[in-house]
Structure formats: C-alpha cells, structure tokens
Amino acid sequence: MPTLGSFVLGTPDPPALAAFYRDLLGWVTVEGADDPTFVRLRAPEQERPGLSFQLEPEHxxxxxxxxxxxxxxxxxxxxxxxxxxxxxxxxxxxxxxxxxxxxxxxxxxxxxxxxxxxxxxxxxxxx
The missing domain is CATH 3.10.180.10 (2,3-Dihydroxybiphenyl 1,2-Dioxygenase, domain 1)
Structure with a gap:
C-alpha cells in the first residue's frame, strides 16, 4: 500500500516559500538547500511525510x-x-x-x- 511521502506546492520561488514554512512549522530542510527549483522539508523527528516546493514560474x-x-x-x-x-x-x-x-x-x-x-x-x- 502506498504511503504519503510529501505534499508539493508550486511556487515561483521555492527557497523563499520553503523558508516561510520551515520557520512556521519548525521543520528542517532535507533536500535542495542550494537548489532554486526544488526544496523539501520534514519534521525534525521523522523523515516522512514532507512538505516540498517546486519551481512553477507561471504560478x-x-x-x-x-x-x-x-x-x-x-x-x-x-x-x-x-x-x-x-x-x-x-x-x-x-x-x-x-x-x-x-x-x-x-x-x-x-x-x-x-x-x-x-x-x-x-x-x-x-x-
């Protein structure tokens, strides 16, 4: 059976939106820290599910x-x-x-x- 890995939000600026949710939720960046097109966050105590942000220039x-x-x-x-x-x-x-x-x-x-x-x-x- 599948399990939820991540919820993904499209955005014109993945690092900026990831920073907002990282600060709001107290989560950590686990993928894409230096990537302008994709960033994934997770709760400090668990790997999944995560919250991801992918580049969508026409958002x-x-x-x-x-x-x-x-x-x-x-x-x-x-x-x-x-x-x-x-x-x-x-x-x-x-x-x-x-x-x-x-x-x-x-x-x-x-x-x-x-x-x-x-x-x-x-x-x-x-x-």
Missing amino acids: VAPTWPAREGEQRMHAHLDLLVAPDSLDAEVARAAALGATRADHQPAEGVVVMRDPHGHPFCLFVPGA
Missing part, C-alpha cells in the same frame, strides 16, 4: 473562496494548533509573511495565505 495564486473564472484551489494545508494558542499562531504566521484571508468559514479555524498566496488553515482540535 497563479488561487482565489479563496472560489470564484467563477478565477484560479481554483486544488488543495490546502490544515495545520493543527493548541486550543489556547490559535491567536498567537495567527500572529506568528502573519509576522513570518502570511496574511489572513477575508473569508473565514468557522470558529476555531483561521484561513491564512502564505507569502505566495496558497491558502492554509490554522485550526484547533475539534474545529
């Missing part, structure tokens, strides 16, 4: 929520945070370069956009 950030005729989101990351730290993690993500999306779907979930426009959710257990 167009998706809209959120989806709107007819605009780039659609194909996937997003859900990042679990401790129940009492959601506001602090939103502030930390913003300090690293993320922005809060205008549309917020539910309590306990905050939709953010990384510096290249990919949506991701910070959420508390049970949200």
Whole structure:
C-alpha cells in the first residue's frame, strides 16, 4: 500500500516559500538547500511525510473562496494548533509573511495565505 511521502506546492520561488514554512512549522530542510527549483522539508523527528516546493514560474495564486473564472484551489494545508494558542499562531504566521484571508468559514479555524498566496488553515482540535 502506498504511503504519503510529501505534499508539493508550486511556487515561483521555492527557497523563499520553503523558508516561510520551515520557520512556521519548525521543520528542517532535507533536500535542495542550494537548489532554486526544488526544496523539501520534514519534521525534525521523522523523515516522512514532507512538505516540498517546486519551481512553477507561471504560478497563479488561487482565489479563496472560489470564484467563477478565477484560479481554483486544488488543495490546502490544515495545520493543527493548541486550543489556547490559535491567536498567537495567527500572529506568528502573519509576522513570518502570511496574511489572513477575508473569508473565514468557522470558529476555531483561521484561513491564512502564505507569502505566495496558497491558502492554509490554522485550526484547533475539534474545529
């Protein structure tokens, strides 16, 4: 049976986006540290799954929520945070370069956009 090896985000600048997620997640770079076309991160305590970034020069950030005729989101990351730290993690993500999306779907979930426009959710257990 297959297992998840990595989730890959297309971006016009793999090293820059990898640096954002490395700092946000506290992960380490394990591949492509000097490669402008591909970088892979992983949690310090496990090899897989990882989060990878590959060069996509014509990257167009998706809209959120989806709107007819605009780039659609194909996937997003859900990042679990401790129940009492959601506001602090939103502030930390913003300090690293993320922005809060205008549309917020539910309590306990905050939709953010990384510096290249990919949506991701910070959420508390049970949200």
